[in-house]
Structures are given as structure tokens and as C-alpha cells.
Amino acid sequence: MSRNSLFFWIGAIVFLAAALLMTQVIGNEYPFFACYVILQFIVLSVSWSILGGYAGYVNFGTSAFFGMGVYTAVFLFKVAGAPLAVQIAAAAAVGALMGFALGLLTMRMQGIFFSIATIALTIVIETSITNWRYIGGAAGIQMQRPPVMAPFNSYVQMLFFVQALLVVLAIGTSRYIQNSWMGHGLQALKDDELAAECTGVPTLRLKLLACVISGALMCAAGAPAAMYLQYADPSSAFNLNYSVTVLAMSLIGGTAHWAGPVVGAILLGTTQQLLTVTISSEINLLVLGVMLVLFVVAAPEGIIGLIRRVRHSRKEGEG
Amino acid sequence: MFSFDLLLDAVVTGVLLGCFYAAVSLGLSLSFGLLDVPHVAHPAFLVMASYGVFFLNERFDIDPLLAGLLITPLLFVFGLGAYRLYYETFEKRGSDAGVRGIAFFFGIAFIIEVLLILQFGVDQQSVTASYIGKAWRIGDMRIPFRLVVAFAVAAALTILLTLYLSRTFMGRAIRAVAQDQEALRLMGANPIRIKQWAFGIATAVLGIAGALLIIVAPVDPTLDRSYIGRTFCVVVMAGLGSMSGTLVAAIILGVAETIVLTLFGASWAPAISFAMLLGILAVRPQGLFGRRS
Numbered sequence: 308m309s310r311n312s313l314f315f316w317i318g319a320i321v322f323l324a325a326a327l328l329m330t331q332v333i334g335n336e337y338p339f340f341a342c343y344v345i346l347q348f349i350v351l352s353v354s355w356s357i358l359g360g361y362a363g364y365v366n367f368g369t370s371a372f373f374g375m376g377v378y379t380a381v382f383l384f385k386v387a388g389a390p391l392a393v394q395i396a397a398a399a400a401v402g403a404l405m406g407f408a409l410g411l412l413t414m415r416m417q418g419i420f421f422s423i424a425t426i427a428l429t430i431v432i433e434t435s436i437t438n439w440r441y442i443g444g445a446a447g448i449q450m451q452r453p454p455v456m457a458p459f460n461s462y463v464q465m466l467f468f469v470q471a472l473l474v475v476l477a478i479g480t481s482r483y484i485q486n487s488w489m490g491h492g493l494q495a496l497k498d499d500e501l502a503a504e505c506t507g508v509p510t511l512r513l514k515l516l517a518c519v520i521s522g523a524l525m526c527a528a529g530a531p532a533a534m535y536l537q538y539a540d541p542s543s544a545f546n547l548n549y550s551v552t553v554l555a556m557s558l559i560g561g562t563a564h565w566a567g568p569v570v571g572a573i574l575l576g577t578t579q580q581l582l583t584v585t586i587s588s589e590i591n592l593l594v595l596g597v598m599l600v601l602f603v604v605a606a607p608e609g610i611i612g613l614i615r616r617v618r619h620s621r622k623e624g625e626g
Numbered sequence: 627m628f629s630f631d632l633l634l635d636a637v638v639t640g641v642l643l644g645c646f647y648a649a650v651s652l653g654l655s656l657s658f659g660l661l662d663v664p665h666v667a668h669p670a671f672l673v674m675a676s677y678g679v680f681f682l683n684e685r686f687d688i689d690p691l692l693a694g695l696l697i698t699p700l701l702f703v704f705g706l707g708a709y710r711l712y713y714e715t716f717e718k719r720g721s722d723a724g725v726r727g728i729a730f731f732f733g734i735a736f737i738i739e740v741l742l743i744l745q746f747g748v749d750q751q752s753v754t755a756s757y758i759g760k761a762w763r764i765g766d767m768r769i770p771f772r773l774v775v776a777f778a779v780a781a782a783l784t785i786l787l788t789l790y791l792s793r794t795f796m797g798r799a800i801r802a803v804a805q806d807q808e809a810l811r812l813m814g815a816n817p818i819r820i821k822q823w824a825f826g827i828a829t830a831v832l833g834i835a836g837a838l839l840i841i842v843a844p845v846d847p848t849l850d851r852s853y854i855g856r857t858f859c860v861v862v863m864a865g866l867g868s869m870s871g872t873l874v875a876a877i878i879l880g881v882a883e884t885i886v887l888t889l890f891g892a893s894w895a896p897a898i899s900f901a902m903l904l905g906i907l908a909v910r911p912q913g914l915f916g917r918r919s
Binding site for chain 2: 359363365367412413416418419420422423424426427428430431433434435437438445547551554555558589590592593595596597599600603604607
């Protein structure tokens, strides 16, 4: 293990320990409610970037994967009263399958066609769920939380910690991919798909793999949301707002490095929580849209890119 | 359970509806089909135009179609500006324009949605005019007059735009720039200015299209989401940039939607266009009347 990796995993363990400590010390539930959402968006943005950032395929289907995660959990809970861990694992499996299907379906599509296809997939799945009475149909479905497990005092605290685990899992995966042959392959594919294919990069297989991993993680992130809200309905679980929010977070943070989406999600997620509480959720969406456009126009490499540029120019100044 | 009358009714309504879909897709056929701009915000522009019509109709009691004509010049200028911004920030810089261009237009669409919510609220809005609410009766069939108006205006709009592209100098220039931008540059023309003009036209057409949208059914700020499916379905099925293809594709979509609606109920309706779009993209990405091999 290199020194960098050592630092990374120590950081991850400290992060998890802090999250666990928080659940033991803080009695008030509100911070966990708010932080849960931010953590959820970190997972979504990081996993989105595996396909959207490294490979450059703009996936608008985040809400499809998220919503499927929610409804996998709902279904399992309703059928068998499955515990949370099972719900999440099953959601990851469903997400992987969905990613595989998406990859196969869009094998020959690039650019805007891929993006449009992912929106289409979202609406088709949403409509199917809407018409499935057993899990609530259009009206939605209520869920009763089971009793909480030790050492947690409340269910929200437990969900918060579970989401923190998913954050570490997602970032660890993304970081591993970035530094492995897969990341380099995806990078080549992003720069020039034809050239990559010609030089022996297995572009199709890489793309499929990225779809599968990204999909599995996004779906897993959605699974605890059913228990978090204690309610699920198709139009909010599959809401395109998730897609736009995650897109904005990833692009604002910068997609060239695994830390970009993390920074973006923390920054935007916190702003959103503050704005929703203090002003209104419409203003919060407006800020999101304006930030997205501003960054795409003025700082295409995101915050990570800005930091890099500053560092670079400082080095040149010294030399 | 399945009657012939019902099917005939569905087909007639579908054809009328299809022409309306053609009208709202024409602009996209120009901007995305001919100019290759990843214009995901097209449906948002459309809904925005509808709200413009709604505003004029409610405040000054202007006929919706006339209101659509009145806002056309404004939309034209708006389109010129939008393309200029897109060109300066993405096309000119070249690399990676695809990913960020899509994100850019999606952001714009999102902003328009939220602004409309802030200004007009989330409720559905509709317009008033003498021809809205009445219906024609032919035997057992009942055809809403608003659909007939939409059909007639949409057909006229499609013919006008087709003529514009094939007969006028500027229209031919637009098609030329779609075919070979470099050749045009070598001949001393400025392809960017032509593309900007074309994008202006594509946006201006939305004045009438937006009027039709709010005449056919009430609109709400997030209506653009379902029209992403319809407009892109029509344009991709038509084969990028083919105007007559747009009309045929739109009619196919209209008929398919009304038949599914009659057979399975309204709750399946939103998925039809998206499912068709997915199918076409996966099987025949060049469309039915494609210009590309």
C-alpha cells in the first residue's frame, strides 16, 4: 500500500469513527436529517462521476437508479420485511443489472443521444412503477420503520451512519478506478473513443463496467431513502431534480479527480440545506441551476480545476 | 371490448395530435437536427413561450394565436442571444463541447422552469378563446375544435418552414451550413452568422407552437419534461433535420399515443414517446428518413 493510500484509508476510518461518535453524543435528530441528505448526494455524485466524469458520458438517469433503489427497498420490505442491509445489497444488485442493461442498450450511442436515452429510461421506469398497484402506484406508499438496532438511539442516526459507510465505499471505489488501468482506459475513451479502440483499449467492456459500477452505487444510495422518508411515491423518487442536482454537484466540483464530486456535493448540499430552511426550495433550485450554468461556462474544470490552476501558476511564479 | 369505432376515433385524434407535435418539434428539428446543437432546453423554451401567450391573453385579452405571433420577434432575438452564448463558450473552444454543452442547456431549462414557478406558481394555466371548448360532431365521433385549430395552424407552419428552407436564399444557406460548414467558409460566407440566424428562426417558431401548446391543453412549468420525450422522439424518428419526415414521425407518435391511451388508460401515456425514442435510438439511430448513413 502506498503512502497516499495509507493516508486515504486512515482518513476514511477517522471519518467513520467521527460519524459513529456523532450518533452517540448528539441527541437532537435534526443534524442527522440534514447530514443524511448531504451524504446521500456525495454517494450519488461520486458514483455518477465514474461514468459521467471519467468516461464523459452524461447520464441523466440518476433519478432512475435512485428511484429503483428506493423501490427495491420498498418492495423487499413489503414482501418479506427485509432488514436494511438486505435492502441495500439487493438495490446494489438491481442497480448493477440496470447499469448493464443501460450499457447494452446504449452501446452505439454517444453524446446527446446517450443523455436523451437515459432520460427516456427514467420516464419509462417511473411510468411502470406508477402503474404497479402492489407497491402503491401513483399515490405512493407509507412505511413503518422497524425498531432500531444497538448502538443507535434512533433510526435516522442509524441511516446516517449507513449512508456514511456508503460514502466510504463509493469514494474508495471511485479512487481505485481512477488509479487503475480502468481509469486510464476510461480517460482514453473520453478523449477519443475511436483512437482508444484502435490502440487496443476495450472501450465497450470498459463502458459497460463503468455503467454497472456507477449504477450499483447509485441504486444502493437510494435504498435507505425509503426508510428515511417513511414514504415513497414515483414522482418524487424518480424526480429529474435528482439528476440535475447530481450533475451540478459533479460538474461544479470537477470530474477529473475523485475528490471533485465530493467537494461539489458538500458545498452545494450544505448551501441547499441552508437555503431550503431559510428561504424556499424554489430559490434553492434556482441557485442550483444558475451555479451549474455559471460553472459550465466559466470554470469548465470545476473547483478542482480552479485549485489546480492556482497551484500551477504559483509554481511557475516560484520557478 | 375493442371496437372499430374507438380505433377510428383514436386514429383521427392521433393524426390531429400528431400535426400539433410536428409544430412543437419543428424548431428542434432545425436546431438539433440541422445544426447539431444539443438543445435539451427546447421544450423549456416552448413552455416559456406558452406562458408568454398566457400572460398576454390573461392581461390584455389577446387571442392566443395572435399573442403567439406578437412574441415571435422577442423569441427570435432571444434565440440569437442563446446561440451566441453557446457558440462563444462551447463551439468556439472546441474540445469537450458535447458534455458541457448538454449540461449547459439542461441548466438553462432548469432555470426557466424555476423562474416560471416563481412567477406564475406551480398550478396549471390555460387560455380563453372562442374556439376553445367547442367540438365537431361527425356521426358518433367527437372532435375537439381546439385540436382542429392546432392541426390547421401546425400544418401551415410546417409547410411555411419547409418552403422557407427550400426556396429562400437564407433557408438554402441554412441547409448548406448543415451539410458542410467548411465549404461555406471557403466561399466567403460566415457560417456562424447563418447558424445564429437559423437558431433564431428555430426559437421564433416557438411563438406559434407555444400558443398551440396552451390551446391544446393547460400548461404547468414542469410540462417541458414530458415534451423532451415527444420532441426528441419526433426529431430522431424523422431522421435529423428532415422537415417532411418530422410531420410523418409526429403523426406516428400522435396515433401511437392515442391508441395506447384508449387501450390502457392515461397513466401509461407519458412513457409512450420515451419508449419509442429509446427503441429508435437503440435499433435505428439514423431515424426513418435519415440524412446520414
